[in-house]
Amino acid sequence: xxxxxxxxxxxxxxxxxxxxxxxxxxxxxxxxxxxxxxxxxxxxxxxxxxxxxxxxxxxxxxxxxxxxxxxx
Numbered sequence: 001x002x003x004x005x006x007x008x009x010x011x012x013x014x015x016x017x018x019x020x021x022x023x024x025x026x027x028x029x030x031x032x033x034x035x036x037x038x039x040x041x042x043x044x045x046x047x048x049x050x051x052x053x054x055x056x057x058x059x060x061x062x063x064x065x066x067x068x069x070x071x072x
Contacts, residue, residue, distance in 0.1 A: 010046075013046075013047075014046035017042070017046065017047075017049075017050040017051075018042050018043055018046070018050060020050055020054075021038075021039070021042035021049065021050035021053040021054060022039055022042065024053065024054050025038055025039060025053065025058070027061065027062055028057070028058055028059040028060070028061060028062065029059045029060050029061070029062050030059040034058060034059060038053050038056075038058050039053075041053060
C-alpha cells in the first residue's frame with residue numbers, strides 16, 4: 001500500500017514538474033527543434049529535468065506584446 005502511494009506521488013510530481021517546464025518554455029523564443037529537445041529532457045529526466053530546463057534559460061525571452069496606441 002505504501003509503495004502504491006509513493007508511486008502515485010512520484011507520478012504526480014513528475015507530471016506537475018513537466019507541465020511547469022513546458023509552460024516556462026512557452027515564454028522563451030526557441031525553434032521547434034529546441035523546444036522538442038528541452039521538452040524531451042524535462043520528460044525523460046523526471047526529477048531533475050524540469051529544473052535543468054528552467055535553470056538553463058534556453059533561448060532569449062519573448063517580448064511582451066503591448067497594445068497599439070493610436071494617435072490622439
